Amino acid sequence: MNLQDQLREHGIQPTPQRLAVAAYVMHAREHPTADGVLERVRKQCPTVSRATVYNTLNLLVRKGLIRTQVLKEGTVVFDPHVESHHHFIDTDTGSIYDIPWHALTVSGHATLRGFDVQEYQVILRGKRRAARPRRR
Amino acid sequence: MNLQDQLREHGIQPTPQRLAVAAYVMHAREHPTADGVLERVRKQCPTVSRATVYNTLNLLVRKGLIRTQVLKEGTVVFDPHVESHHHFIDTDTGSIYDIPWHALTVSGHATLRGFDVQEYQVILRGKRRAARPRRR
DNA sequence: GTCTTGGTTTAGACATAGTCTATTCACCGT
């Protein structure tokens, strides 16, 4: 399905600016910040304003196409991966990696007295290990 | 042990301003922000500057007396609880609660390919349940 | 074709979190 129809299905009028923002953020792997999206989108659409990018990102969040995550100091990051998953943060570079939901198991959250847990995630911090050399 | 000696033990010259900041933040239960600490400390020490509060908080973090946590949008919060623990965030009020380390168990983090996990915590979100009425 | 209308985009003002700098202040040893 093309992006234009995907926006329309969620009740979002597809404009060139919104398409540019959505095209980038919905396929981003690096958990961009709003100003990161702005910078990137301006390469293709140099007249786009900051307000439009912020408005569009918030709109995409309200419509459930992307999520925000509080993982960096001082700024929110956007994540096109809307299903539950965990995050690993490289303490050297600040890079954020998605960890699949089923890679980790958390127990005990259902029996916490006085807390009605609706969602949770594990935040891991450490160093990215060099990928093991692939055998030919 | 009194606070003054505690600061000195960590190589921090105790000044009235630093004592006021430390006295508050080291016993705070509500995970205050820097500006929250400023506001509170000014009640007792109205001439204290923003820079001093920020400097002191950062100093206490560097010396290991408190920690920062990235749990709120747009701002860091301070936590006097320096040992590993988890956090529950009330989605209605934004209040943050500490969850003891042993209340939850996470498995799978040791076998993640390509990630050298040094620390982790679980972030839970939901609603605080009314405390069960205490029997007299 | 022109007018109107509703939603969109824009620039810039505003708000808040946090850092930095230059000056002033306070304490200590001489």
Add this chain to the structure above:
DNA sequence: ACGGTGAATAGACTATGTCTAAACCAAGAC
């Protein structure tokens, strides 16, 4: 009293994010 070291202060500065008012644009009514 004097000088020096570190701390505190006010205010400038940067960055993230929101808000507002005006300009813009596309679609339908005439």
